[in-house]
Amino acid sequence: MSNEDGADRSITAESLRRDFAELHAVDGVDLEVPGGQIFGFLGPNGAGKSTLVKILTTILNPTSGRATVGGYDVQRQGGKVREAIGVALQDVGLDPLMTSRELLMLQSELFGTPRDEARTISERLLKTVGLDDVDPKKRSGAYSGGMKRRLDLALALVHDPRILFLDEPTTGLDPASRADIWEEVRRLNDELGMTIFLTTQYLEEADRLADQIAIINKGRIVAQGTPEKLKREVGDEVVELQFGSREEAERAYDVVEAVAPNRQAANRELRLYFGRAAENVPELVRVLDGAGIRLQGLTIEQPSLDDVFLRVTGEALEHEVDEAAEDVPAAAEVTS
Amino acid sequence: MNDILILIGRSIRNALRQPATILPNIGISVFFLFVYNSGLSSVAQLPGFQGTYLGFILPVSIVSAAVGGAGLAGQTLIKDIDNGYFTKLLLTPTRRLAVIWGPMIASAIILTAQVVLVMFIALLMGLKVAAGPGGFLLVVVLAFLWGMAFAGYAAFMALKTKNAAAAQAATFAFFPLIFLSYTFVPKEYVTAGWLKVAATINPTTYVFDSMRSLLNTGWDSTSLIVGFAVTFGFATLTGIMALWAARGATKMS
Numbered sequence: 001m002s003n004e005d006g007a008d009r010s011i012t013a014e015s016l017r018r019d020f021a022e023l024h025a026v027d028g029v030d031l032e033v034p035g036g037q038i039f040g041f042l043g044p045n046g047a048g049k050s051t052l053v054k055i056l057t058t059i060l061n062p063t064s065g066r067a068t069v070g071g072y073d074v075q076r077q078g079g080k081v082r083e084a085i086g087v088a089l090q091d092v093g094l095d096p097l098m099t100s101r102e103l104l105m106l107q108s109e110l111f112g113t114p115r116d117e118a119r120t121i122s123e124r125l126l127k128t129v130g131l132d133d134v135d136p137k138k139r140s141g142a143y144s145g146g147m148k149r150r151l152d153l154a155l156a157l158v159h160d161p162r163i164l165f166l167d168e169p170t171t172g173l174d175p176a177s178r179a180d181i182w183e184e185v186r187r188l189n190d191e192l193g194m195t196i197f198l199t200t201q202y203l204e205e206a207d208r209l210a211d212q213i214a215i216i217n218k219g220r221i222v223a224q225g226t227p228e229k230l231k232r233e234v235g236d237e238v239v240e241l242q243f244g245s246r247e248e249a250e251r252a253y254d255v256v257e258a259v260a261p262n263r264q265a266a267n268r269e270l271r272l273y274f275g276r277a278a279e280n281v282p283e284l285v286r287v288l289d290g291a292g293i294r295l296q297g298l299t300i301e302q303p304s305l306d307d308v309f310l311r312v313t314g315e316a317l318e319h320e321v322d323e324a325a326e327d328v329p330a331a332a333e334v335t336s
Numbered sequence: 337m338n339d340i341l342i343l344i345g346r347s348i349r350n351a352l353r354q355p356a357t358i359l360p361n362i363g364i365s366v367f368f369l370f371v372y373n374s375g376l377s378s379v380a381q382l383p384g385f386q387g388t389y390l391g392f393i394l395p396v397s398i399v400s401a402a403v404g405g406a407g408l409a410g411q412t413l414i415k416d417i418d419n420g421y422f423t424k425l426l427l428t429p430t431r432r433l434a435v436i437w438g439p440m441i442a443s444a445i446i447l448t449a450q451v452v453l454v455m456f457i458a459l460l461m462g463l464k465v466a467a468g469p470g471g472f473l474l475v476v477v478l479a480f481l482w483g484m485a486f487a488g489y490a491a492f493m494a495l496k497t498k499n500a501a502a503a504q505a506a507t508f509a510f511f512p513l514i515f516l517s518y519t520f521v522p523k524e525y526v527t528a529g530w531l532k533v534a535a536t537i538n539p540t541t542y543v544f545d546s547m548r549s550l551l552n553t554g555w556d557s558t559s560l561i562v563g564f565a566v567t568f569g570f571a572t573l574t575g576i577m578a579l580w581a582a583r584g585a586t587k588m589s
Contacts, residue, residue, distance in 0.1 A: 093424030
């Protein structure tokens with residue numbers, strides 16, 4: 001729960017629920033995030049990620065259940081929670097009329113930092129997020145999307161929080177800006193022991209950064225564990241079969257059922273999950289050959305978080321579907 | 337207390353960066369002063385009229401500035417909600433009261449500065465304050481409290497509607513209050529019974545009375561106590577309404 005300095009950096013939730021009229025945005029979530037971890041919270045748009053972050057950061061009350069952050073109850077000790085946390089929400093919160101230095105100074109002072117110290121902190125953080133060479137008179141309203149996000153991250157760090165909440169910190173950013181944020185998140189965790197609760201739609205982001213991952217879908221946590229554990233649960237190895245057409249892939253899906261009961265189809269490909277793939281390949285080829293289905297390609301690889309996500313939610317993440325929207329069928333089918 | 341001072345400073349600095357949000361209101365106040373004083377000053381010739389018409393009409397200019405300038409607090413809150421900065425402030429240990437009252441007090445301070453400017457213009461036009469410099473100061477304090485009252489109302493409407501146009505329109509709904517009173521002539525010369533009833537229940541009347549007594553006749557304790565009590569009560573009511581609206585806006589959305 002605590003690090004060397006004795007400060008509690010943990011996050012817990014018990015049967016947490018938040019309803020909006022008929023919608024169960026967060027539907028009975030249990031969580032235990034030990035201090036000092038990067039915890040990746042993965043889910044598609046509308047899965048309940050942001051609602052959960054708002055509850056944990058005290059800006060939204062739960063309908064029922066209990067949560068603690070840094071050892072403090074989010075409903076009864078909101079002020080204590082806010083002193084312990086830094087938050088960068090999905091929608092950046094900047095006053096467009098103020099400059100970066102003014103925003104950082106004001107934020108520091110609101111956390112009780114004396115003015116001189118606040119000035120030093122502001123300069124240090126501007127350097128940290130790479131905004132120190134921006135025209136000091138430039139107001140935040142004139143910043144690019146990436147600059148705004150970096151400034152927002154800096155604002156979340158003015159008081160050296162024990163726990164940092166980042167709600168989709170890289171959504172909409174170019175690859176270079178995304179890599180910068182990843183590097184900074186890793187540094188904050190390594191050097192300062194900060195617990196980082198990171199929500200994301202990007203599987204790669206969760207895979208690269210998170211020590212633990214929870215996958216949320218329709219308000220419920222459907223899988224939780226280390227990335228390695230989650231991938232192992234899908235299977236030790238994946239055989240990917242490529243076909244000439246979608247129709248052939250669909251036919252093959254039925255034909256290989258006896259050999260590979262654990263499988264999913266996407267467009268002209270099948271992904272089959274095995275404990276040891278090589279042992280099953282000859283039988284696979286034989287079955288397909290017997291059905292007159294011609295293979296275009298076959299690869300053996302490790303399962304990815306994509307496979308985990310597909311398995312537990314039954315669908316691909318939205319942004320990934322978008323990327324190949326023209327060819328991909330409505331939803332990949334998962335059998336386990 | 338520090339958090340509220342920090343947020344007042346921020347709101348004032350932002351308002352000064354957008355002079356267009358302040359200047360029209362000053363212009364309208366000065367316009368009222370010139371037009372009514374030059375067009376209706378013969379009212380001062382009526383038997384029983386005490387003091388100058390300038391001292392009589394100046395409170396109308398001040399109160400209308402309060403109604404027009406009140407929208408600033410509401411606009412600040414709506415902009416903060418729209419651009420996410422309101423949430424950013426709520427994520428700090430800052431008291432909710434400071435987040436809501438900061439822009440309200442800033443709005444009332446800006447209004448007070450406008451009132452001081454309008455009063456100096458009135459002095460240049462020949463105004464003699466019957467109650468002296470102390471009276472001048474009390475008129476400014478009354479204007480500040482009146483500004484707080486309308487800023488509270490504007491903040492309440494902003495937090496309830498979260499819509500800039502609706503919040504601005506709601507403040508204009510108070511303009512009739514200025515005219516449902518003894519606005520242009522003393523009470524003795526108003527003959528319409530309905531207007532007398534409206535003026536009696538209209539809090540603006542008591543603000544006019546207090547300011548006019550200070551400007552035109554000197555120290556009148558009854559008028560001052562009633563004027564301050566009404567204004568303070570109105571400001572407290574709208575301030576509480578704004579905080580109540582903030583509770584809904586911060587936890588339910």
